[in-house]
Amino acid sequence: MNTKITTYSLEHHKSLFNDVNNDKEYFYIQAKDHPYISEPYRAESYAIEFLRKGSIVMQTKLKKVVIHAPAILTLGPSVIRSFTKDSDEILIDIIFFKPQFFLHNQANVFFLSHYDFFENSEKHVFNLQKKNKIKFEQIFTLLRQSIEHNSDNQPSILRAYLYILIYELDVIKQTNTNDTTQNPLFEKFKETLSRDFISQRSVQYYADTLNVSRKYLSEVIKNNSGKTASDWIDDIVILESKILLQNKELTINQISDSLNFPNQSGFGRFFKKCEGISPLEYRRKKV
Structure with a gap:
């Protein structure tokens, strides 16, 4: 049987942040609150999130973790996830994007699947050291500025920043020690x-x-x-x-x-x- 599983559309994510007028295949928000969704769900878009302040509880599949700022979260569409509140005050930047948007003009349609931190529940969270925190603050600031100053080149500029984010996260993944690796x-x-x-x-x-x-x-x-x-x-x-x-x-x-x-x-x-x-x-x- 071809089972249809309910997912959160990009439009639904926009509505959670009171942005329903954006018809693009990507969505960026800097929020001082989070739409905590305690019931598990999937999404149609990828998400890269930069937790600048505070902490949040995230469960992906069967793994639950308290994430403290500064940290990056990476989630692929197939990931079952839920969020619950941990601290009263947070500041978080989130970029949602549909795979077809990112893969525009990309010859390798499997590019995103090469990065297991989008799908592997053990690898969704990157806790940032000081030098990496500064680097990601700069990238997300540039990303936000490109969104705020609309232009015909905005999609291409945004894709470039997404590539940078993915490559920088891959560097962190490769340099991390395996101290936390399970049996x-x-x-x-x-x-x-x-x-x-x-x-x-x-x-x-x-x-x-x-x-x-x-x-x-x-x-x-x-x-x-x-x-x-x-x-x-x-x-x-x-x-x-x-x-x-x-x-x-x-x-x-x-x-x-x-x-x-x-x-x-x-x-x-x-x-x-x-x-x-x-x-x-x-x-x-x-x-």
Whole structure:
């Protein structure tokens, strides 16, 4: 079944910041507040965000982190994300752009996919040292000035700054130490889980795929995350369920089928066990 998943359009992002008159394929805002969206969602556009002041809580897929300024956040369209408040005062610059805008005249249509910090939940956040903070302040200031002073060359100028941002972030990524790298088996488990969770939900399957015993895999995951392998599997299924339930065009039965449950009742029991309410109650409460 071709499942349509609700995403936030660029126009919706503009409306969150009270800018509905902009019909371009990009959108820049400097905000002293953030439209905190605690329910998980996807977007149609890329986003590069510069947190200048304050802090914010971001969850991408199953990873939740408190981000303190100064920091850069990078998010690709497919990333499931949500935001909650952490500090009363923040200052954040955000540039949203559709992939087709950025890739205009770009021969390599896969250019953006080469930069895993847009999609990998472990790499979305760049905490900035002083010299990098000054550099990004300068880039975002130039970017904002190009937006404010409209011209026929504005799209090309903006693309140039986006290239600079991406290349500078890649330099930081390459020079960062690997001190925070998790156990390689745990990383591989998360990668395999993200790929196969729709069809495979047994811990044994992941142990076999990774060529380790179920007991050893469970110990590594528990030691690295504090959660069991079964918890990880349940959590990612629930997260995808919530995304699908936000799409009112899909029936509960269609969602159950797309998530590979044997029937709607089985999906309902699973969802209620994890969330304490039925899928329909969740939809009525959240949508």
